[in-house]
Amino acid sequence: MALHYHWPLKQLDISNAFLHGTLDEEVYMTQPPGFVSSSSPHHTSTTITVLLVYVDDILLTGNNPSHLQALIHQMHSTFAMKELGDLSYFLGISIQAVGDSYFLSQSKYASDILLKAGMTSCKPCPTPMSMKLVDTPAANLLFHQPQLYRSLVGVLQYLTLTRPDLSFAVNQACQYMHAPTNAHFALLKRILRFVQSSLSHGLTFRPSSFELQAFSDSNWASDTVDRKSTSRYCVFLGSNIISWSAKKQPTVSRSSTEAEYRSLAHATAELSWLQMLLHDLSLSLVTTPILWCDNLSAIALASNPVFHTRSKHIEVDCHFIRDKIASKKLLFYYIPSTEQIADVFTKPLSVARFHYLQSKLLVTSPPIRLQGDDKTLSASHSASRLPASDCSASSLPASD
Known part of the structure; x- marks a missing residue:
């Protein structure tokens, strides 16, 4: 909405929030039927204000900038609040304004996941899942660090907020958290190696219908x-x-x-x-x-x-x-199945097919703004040419 209508996006933070506060008053999210304001009995308005609240983090947008500032000023008089300016970083998601578009990414969060797994130096791979299944006696043995597996899979779920191309692989990894095997951990490592190859990738939002x-x-x-x-x-x-x-x-x-x-x-x-x-x-x-x-x-x-x-x-x-x-x-x-975008959520795919559908999801590398120029370029990662060999398990920490 903000992109389409060129509305400002402001970010606010409440200094001290309480998760279990008690409300003594009735709060109406919409005007109750039959209510008439004594000060404005015939009120109608064309002003639209949208307030998104996540615990103590707030996003504010609307079609009337002066009304937004008046609302922020009123909130300042009631709450201990910080005004963080235009939207740039929200709940671990970086929002980069480039021209008339937004680029959303979690590159820092993804780097922290690799650090947690001890795989910051692993060799990248071009897709999150292999089309070939490994079936050996050792692969079917239980993984000796199930807590590590569950922890890494858990943090990967949040990464899918800006990486829909990871959804199927992470969904598969989630199904074995009760008793992961060595094969399941190999699947998890493959996902992490793909994350390494696409650390800077994210979602691009453009003005649209x-x-x-x-x-x-x-x-x-x-x-x-x-x-x-x-x-x-x-x-x-x-x-x-x-x-x-x-x-x-x-x-x-x-x-x-x-x-x-x-x-x-x-x-x-x-x-x-x-x-x-x-x-x-x-x-x-x-x-x-x-x-x-x-x-x-x-x-x-x-x-x-x-x-x-x-x-x-x-x-x-x-x-x-x-x-x-x-x-x-x-x-x-x-x-036709060849144009079915949801195919990327159903099964492991070849490198060419995966990258084609990944582009359809608008999962790309961040745009680069040329100094003194309004044009942007996309920093492409030649992941398909990267080596696909695995990194050794010895680089993993001994405990979660």
């Missing part, structure tokens, strides 16, 4: 242990990715169509929630959200109102999606 579209995909029976499928989707607002997910399905799907349909239901629910959020932010969508799917059978199932014995076990998901289609709140379109 307010059109919602999502890409949904699944990997049927991909887990060789329990044969559960995985649901994947990513959502774009205009050209900017704003939401993504990689999650194992809770039940076993009996067909690829069923697995795909469950993934479509998850994506549909996310689109519905985002529509409500945008409405609360006074943003009206001029076009119907689009959901792209590469499974023709799942699209046919969404359009066919007839149930039979092979589909009644997923009837709830069917009704949910069909209700959105019938009310014209959602459009379904087919997309």
